[in-house]
Amino acid sequence: MNYTFQFGVAFAELPELLKGAIITFELGILAFWGGALIGLLGAALKTYGTGPLRWLAGAYVVFFTNTPALIQIYFLYFGLPELGIRWSSFTCTLIGLTLNAGAYLTEIMRAGYISVRSTEVEAAETLGMSRWQQIRYVVVPHIAKTIYPALANFFIVILVMGTSIGAIIGVDELTGQAINISTENYRWIEMFVVVAGIYVILTFIASLSLALVGRWAFRVKAKVF
Amino acid sequence: MLLLEAMGTTLAMTAIGCVLGFLIAFVIVFLRQTPGLWALPIRFLAICYVEVFRRIPFLVVIYLVLFFIRSIVSEVSLFTIAVVAICIYSTAYTADIIRGGFESVSRQQIEAARAMNFSRWQTLMNVIVPQSWPVILPPAVAFAISFIKDTALVSQVGVFELTFRGKELNNEGFSALLVFGTIAFLYFLMSYPLSRWGRWLEQRLASSPSQRSKQRLRPAYSP
Amino acid sequence: MHHLQVKDLSSAYGPLTVLKGVNFTLAKGETAALIGPSGSGKSTVLRVLMGLNKPTGGEVLIDGAALDYSRPASVRAARERMAIVFQQYNLFQNMSVLRNVTIAPVKIKGRPRKEVEAEAERLLSKVGLADKHHAYPDELSGGQQQRVAIARALALRPQILLLDEVTSALDPELVNEVLDTIRGLAADGMTMLIVSHEMAFVREVATKVVMMDEGLVVEQGPPEQIFGAPKTDRAREFVGKILRH
Numbered sequence: 258m259n260y261t262f263q264f265g266v267a268f269a270e271l272p273e274l275l276k277g278a279i280i281t282f283e284l285g286i287l288a289f290w291g292g293a294l295i296g297l298l299g300a301a302l303k304t305y306g307t308g309p310l311r312w313l314a315g316a317y318v319v320f321f322t323n324t325p326a327l328i329q330i331y332f333l334y335f336g337l338p339e340l341g342i343r344w345s346s347f348t349c350t351l352i353g354l355t356l357n358a359g360a361y362l363t364e365i366m367r368a369g370y371i372s373v374r375s376t377e378v379e380a381a382e383t384l385g386m387s388r389w390q391q392i393r394y395v396v397v398p399h400i401a402k403t404i405y406p407a408l409a410n411f412f413i414v415i416l417v418m419g420t421s422i423g424a425i426i427g428v429d430e431l432t433g434q435a436i437n438i439s440t441e442n443y444r445w446i447e448m449f450v451v452v453a454g455i456y457v458i459l460t461f462i463a464s465l466s467l468a469l470v471g472r473w474a475f476r477v478k479a480k481v482f
Numbered sequence: 483m484l485l486l487e488a489m490g491t492t493l494a495m496t497a498i499g500c501v502l503g504f505l506i507a508f509v510i511v512f513l514r515q516t517p518g519l520w521a522l523p524i525r526f527l528a529i530c531y532v533e534v535f536r537r538i539p540f541l542v543v544i545y546l547v548l549f550f551i552r553s554i555v556s557e558v559s560l561f562t563i564a565v566v567a568i569c570i571y572s573t574a575y576t577a578d579i580i581r582g583g584f585e586s587v588s589r590q591q592i593e594a595a596r597a598m599n600f601s602r603w604q605t606l607m608n609v610i611v612p613q614s615w616p617v618i619l620p621p622a623v624a625f626a627i628s629f630i631k632d633t634a635l636v637s638q639v640g641v642f643e644l645t646f647r648g649k650e651l652n653n654e655g656f657s658a659l660l661v662f663g664t665i666a667f668l669y670f671l672m673s674y675p676l677s678r679w680g681r682w683l684e685q686r687l688a689s690s691p692s693q694r695s696k697q698r699l700r701p702a703y704s705p
Numbered sequence: 706m707h708h709l710q711v712k713d714l715s716s717a718y719g720p721l722t723v724l725k726g727v728n729f730t731l732a733k734g735e736t737a738a739l740i741g742p743s744g745s746g747k748s749t750v751l752r753v754l755m756g757l758n759k760p761t762g763g764e765v766l767i768d769g770a771a772l773d774y775s776r777p778a779s780v781r782a783a784r785e786r787m788a789i790v791f792q793q794y795n796l797f798q799n800m801s802v803l804r805n806v807t808i809a810p811v812k813i814k815g816r817p818r819k820e821v822e823a824e825a826e827r828l829l830s831k832v833g834l835a836d837k838h839h840a841y842p843d844e845l846s847g848g849q850q851q852r853v854a855i856a857r858a859l860a861l862r863p864q865i866l867l868l869d870e871v872t873s874a875l876d877p878e879l880v881n882e883v884l885d886t887i888r889g890l891a892a893d894g895m896t897m898l899i900v901s902h903e904m905a906f907v908r909e910v911a912t913k914v915v916m917m918d919e920g921l922v923v924e925q926g927p928p929e930q931i932f933g934a935p936k937t938d939r940a941r942e943f944v945g946k947i948l949r950h
Contacts, residue, residue, distance in 0.1 A: 319674065320670065322628075323631070323669065323670045323673040323674045323677065324631060324666040324669045324670050324673070325631040325632065325634035325645065325666075325669055326631070327634040327635060327637075327645060328634060328645065328648070328662055328665050328666045328669065329666070331645075331648070331649075331658070331662045332658070332659070332662045332663065332666065335652060335658035335662065336657075336658040336659040336662055336663070337659075338658075339657060339658060339659050340659070413537075417537060417538065417539050418539055418540060418632070420539075421539035421540075421541045421542065422541070422635070424541060425541070425635070425638055432539055432541050432542055435542070435545075436545075445545065445549040446546065446549045446550055446553065449542055449545045449546045449549070450546065452542055453534075453538045453542050453543075453546065456537055456538050456539065456542065457533075457534055457537045457538065460537040461537065590791065590793055590795045591795060591797060591798065593757055593791075593795065594791065594795035594796075594797070595797075596756075596757065597755045597756075597757060597784060597788070597789050598784065598788070598809040598813060598861065599781055599784045599785065599809065599813050600809070600812075600813060604812065604813070608797075608808060608812070609797055609799070612799035612800075613797075613798055613799045
């Protein structure tokens, strides 16, 4: 192997890479919260909905969880212009990821709705709680505690797996920046090793803070490792 | 026909990569559970492998594998590179699934084996694996099936699989809506039936060993 | 010469000292019972003997030869000579009754399968389960599972059989079937070390009683002495408590 590693070159690009990391976080957080809103609605429709609405929510989940996020984004980026809708690569990635996350989050949240046991609600009723109090003190904390670990886990998946897909259609997030810089300086291995390191650190910080929040807010013992 | 061939490539590289990944993950978990002070570096490396690769995007792994392998040997097919990348990634994920499965076997079962002089390997093969595979297999299969979709990313380095074929067709002038709609549908055709089968498998395995042995004995037809 | 000799045996579980120097001996063909309040370390003695917990001091001698539990070969030798039956039976859930009994002799000791299977059938008949060869543990009652566990231990042809509270996890009506099996073994001259809360049974079967408290042996001797005329205050107090029940 006659290849000399020059990590200095890669580290010199750290400021550029960190700019990308900020976009990665933006994409991840926006797609997650957008997906969470869709998931809340989707899970409600799938659990309590009737007829076509329930079917629609089911079809949405089945379609988006069985096709690649990349193809969904391609559809928006390359397909929609044919209908005269032209969005930036960032917008396409964000919308694609949001729709994709919404489908997975629908399933996660549905598991939360289902987990509420009628006995617990009955117990709350016998204590004389009003309907609103039951939701506020029994149902919501129960759901939050049940699904928090899955939500935290999914956020990391979106942050890592999801956002990097944007690089393929030219979003300048962390992976995208690495590709941009590497095509100029040909230091692919060094750049990607450094980028991998940044991802590990970023997600570690994210997991750690999510575990702390979970502990403090919902008394969930989430694992960092 | 080219689309069918591309689908075949997608399925083949996912299957080969995930099966290899499963086997390597199995060894990694075994190493990770090696007792004793001397095995500390082995345990540390095994944990690092799983933790690091679960935190790196698949796309970054693909690029790393591509350029790393190409810098050592130049004559490597893109298919091989895709398989290696899938294998590295699936190893990290399945290792956690396998570890969870092994830990689901009660400590008393392992103690009983130790008291009868079973070695660590004999305990694993005779007691832990037979008791934990119903816990391990469904999520491992589910992971592999969901990974069919994620392999779309290897099109980026030019592997001739389904997504790559889609991009080619689009470049040849076919409507992107039509092309990517079709490609999405083809992924759906592979992923949906398999995920239904995975769920069926999970329900079937959720029974105890004695019930399973009866299922085996029961004739396939019944009056 | 003593068959089994335990000298000053101590053991710790994390910061907790469980055994603080236990001494007792066991002759061939003898049935010794370890009794004492819960937490006195009786079960730990058996676990240390089997190499499941590490001793922190003292000696274990079998036929005068000391076992060094820090050496894997020595631990294997101990497990060759002794077999244990657990409180929770610990039958392998993934194996049929017959396979539970035959797996270790065939796979670990390398004896011919045919011979082991014939012996296993004899042992299973002896514990009254001749018709359950192909059943799985989860299809058996607790008492039946415990009898399979005894057959499994006997199939290893141990010189000493260790029984760790083998009736404690059983429903009251299932206790006797297991005790009958142990009575039979005692009559056959099996050397046994029993941890038990069944005092009437201990009195009847044991040729020697070792009373433990807080990780130490308080008194040992024939059952008539321990239950009839205990010499130490601690033993008198414990026996008094039991007899009142």
